[in-house]
Amino acid sequence: MAIGGLSLGLSSLKLLGRGVSKKIFGNAEKLNKWTREAAYYVSTPRGVKCLLCPNECILKENETGLCRSRTNINGKLYTKVYGNPCAMHIDPVEKKPLFHFLPSSKAFSIATAGCNLACLNCQNWEISQSGPENTRNYDLMPVKVVETCEKYNCKSIAYTYSEPITFYEYVYDTAKIAKARNIKNIFVSAGYINEKPLRDLCKYIDAANIDLKSFKNSIYENLNGATLQPVLNCLKILKQEKVWLEITNLVIPSWTDDMDMIKEMCDWLYKNGFKDYPLHFSRFQPMYKLTNLPPTPLSTLEKARDIAINAGMRYVYIGNVPGASYENTYCPKCKKLIVERRGFRILKNNIKNGKCKFCGEKIPGVWL
């Protein structure tokens, strides 16, 4: 039934993409259907100051922020991507990656153009390093997003691929509607956001995967065009607001493969009470501008995992390395295999009512 619905839905999804993208190629006019006044900004003598993310761009008339999606028009700050995604797909939730959140379910995933970071290795650079004028977009207002998600029998909506912080207002409104209709909301982000907007959004967000890109400020500056501290704050806030959280760390040779740094990161996570939140070490593939580096060796990822486990992290996974047992969940108490995963499928699930079937240990997460 679910599969039938999916395949039926997919054909209309294609139609939507084809039909609409031709019609609305590039939305150049200043104010249009997809502009909305931004939620967080103040006027200053030097222009409007965006308060959404730590970049805190000050924008003069007609200037667009570093995220490429917020513009000062007539002294007001507008988001230009409301209801205007450039990518939408159905993905397994494990791909986000979320391993302790509705396993094996499908997430209806959307993204708009723009990002407040500028990572040299961005996988989605064609949309993240572009503004909405340069991408081919769909017309999909929040209600429609939720309806489409329901139509495909997806359990959740994932705001992902580029950076949902930059389409905050769109996420907020969509998530609100979705929550009312019992659809979960997943926030896949680099976590470079200010406290107030994040806390406001947490009311509607069920799960987040935050990319903790490294544990050194200088690397954040040179590799990502951001800083470390706001991301750490984001992790703490998500935890306080009781949003289900999983953390991803991409291990890039010669950039973020320093084991001492990884140890420092794991110690921080442990000390700050993140030991029960899954940590995913992910394999780097040469991408975008970072093409002269090799992929991460498996042995490096294994070392990182061992460090994390020794530091007290209880659920550590390795991503982008198929076929091995790195995706399985083991009970931290009785050490037995409790969730056997392979790819996007669950082969065995020994969690009953959120607890290990063998020893009764509570396994944190949002289980079906």
Next chain:
Amino acid sequence: MLRQNKNKILISVIAMGCSSIVTQIIILREFLSVFYGNELVIGIILSNWMLITGFGSYFEKHFKFSRKKYHIIIFQICIAVLPLVSVFLINYLKNIVFPAGSMNDIFDVFLSSFIILLPYCFINGMLFTLLCDYYSDISKSNKINKVYSFESLGSIVAGLIYNLILIFVLESFQSLTIICIINLSAALFLSVSIKKNVLSIGLIFLILISIVSLFFDIDKISKGFLFSGQKIVYRKDTPFGNLIVTKLDNQINFFENGVLLFATDNVINNEELVHYAMVQHKNPKNILLISGGFSGVFDEILKYKIHKIDYLEINPYIVDAGKKYTNFKDNPKINIINIDACLFLKQTKNLYDIILINLPEPATAQINRYYTVEFFKNLKTKLSDNGVVITGLQSVGNYISKEAAKNNSILYSSVKIFFKNILIIPGQKNYFILSDNNLTYNIPGEIKEKKITNSYVNEFYIDTLLLKARSEYILSNINKNEKQNKNFKPVLYFNELRYWLSYFKENYFWFFLMLLIIIILAITRVKFITLGLFTAGFSSSAIEIIILFSFQVIYGYIYQMTGIIISIFMAGLFLGALFLHKYVKTNIKNYAYLQFSIGVFSAVLPLVLLVLDKYSYDIIFVKTIFFLVTLIISTITGIIFTITSKLQKNEYNEIAANSYSADLFGGAVGALLVSALLIPLLGINNVCIFISILNFLIGIIILMKRKRKLIY
């Protein structure tokens, strides 16, 4: 005494020629291994080279050197030592100036190659003018053509020796050190002759140091900076590029010209390439694998009950290193053939059930050849009835941009005429699966049925419905009537270039502005009489690029031939400048006629290429004609150079400066414009016609000006 003195100067000239060619080849190669090696980048570096050398030779006249011989010695020492310093700096500075492992935009390429080349090329240019001046002085007549031709002679000799011998036995730094010793020795001869004892002793000392340094592995140190964090286990300057194998933890990585070819343990890539294609065939027996076998692809193919794998790997050094450093196991079913795939497909009589094309993006003209209509036409004839082909483009991920959609559209249009069914499967690449037989999306189902155990390509990781949805998303963005990619009109390569440029989101206005400035500068600064030489420089460098490009399209591969063709080109310059000009009277009318002859030559060239393409199987015929064509155009250029220099009545250094710089400025514009813009945009034939018209126009202008007696 005078004769002896003259001979010593000629030794200096030849040594300079040796240095120019070898340094150019090695520096270009080094730049390619730190920058992205497409033709635009090559064009920028080459035109910087010619531009700066041109400036050097042009500005020499402003310095008014009084102690000419002494300055010749100093400059010669500089050009001896600077190449070594430059090459070291290229490797050393890359990861210091730019983020580690990152790709640079063309502005970075332009600026850094300009800065690195500046000292060497500028001094090289100045030295040329100074040598012309001094040699003409002591000969008491205009001997610029002789210096020009002896410089070419040095280049021919060194170019041939380097390409045929040195490249196989020596490392880059060793080759440069030998060139350094030759130039230091030339400087020593001169220094002894003017009794500069302290300088001579210093030079002897320098030569000794250079000889000793031959026994140290400087390449290892300098490459160590480029691959910091990785352990270099194998290093070889092969005729196909600089091959480096590194070890990072337990993983082995193969780099060619700085580009990652493959890394071991890359299960996803290997499985996708092999199984996406092989499950589509009921009973695959004969497999052809084009490139990239040592990453672990063989193991995947051998999961099927096959008869044999013919593996084409053009670079035998990859095979050597692959056998040594990967867990490759010899298997009687695997037959490794060191040959270019285009050439192989023309020659073989075998039929294959599966053809796996594991090549990089068509981001260079060289690789573009494996993505053309002509290539697929040929390939189709080697495919058995239900045969399946797999090739790929860069993955489009979650969103297909305009540029990416166009790339996929071009490839689609280029293959659809030969295959009834085409599937596009998104993965680590955008895989194109081609066959006349029916194709299925149900790859996990087929894997299960064939009882093949995979880590990734299986029902756990691949959801047929989601795969189909993503595939249809790509298909819905494809324009099935897009232009086709052809050998002589490589639109896919050009679009890949635009796609690459879109990485940097820059405004390329400045780039075209710079080109315009060069052209305006050239036309206004260059005296009228040298305008013809500018055009000749432009045309000959453009035609040289066309010849190299066509040769690789028609014949197959090119690497070693590049050196030989360049050497033949130099030989033509030498012949034309030194001997053949004697048969052409030095007057304006003949000068114009020579321009016309380039015009005629360019107009006929497309016809010649057409004939060669038809008889491409006859290798000796193809090579002979290519060599002949190269010799003709370079000889004409050589004659024009001499006539231009003889037509001018001025100080020797003035004449030399004007002529040499005009020639080089023309070459600089030609190198950049033709390789990066004109060939991909217009196609080979139209570029030839463009060059032809240009030369006729300039010829007519020269004749008209002659009638109005505006010359002199």
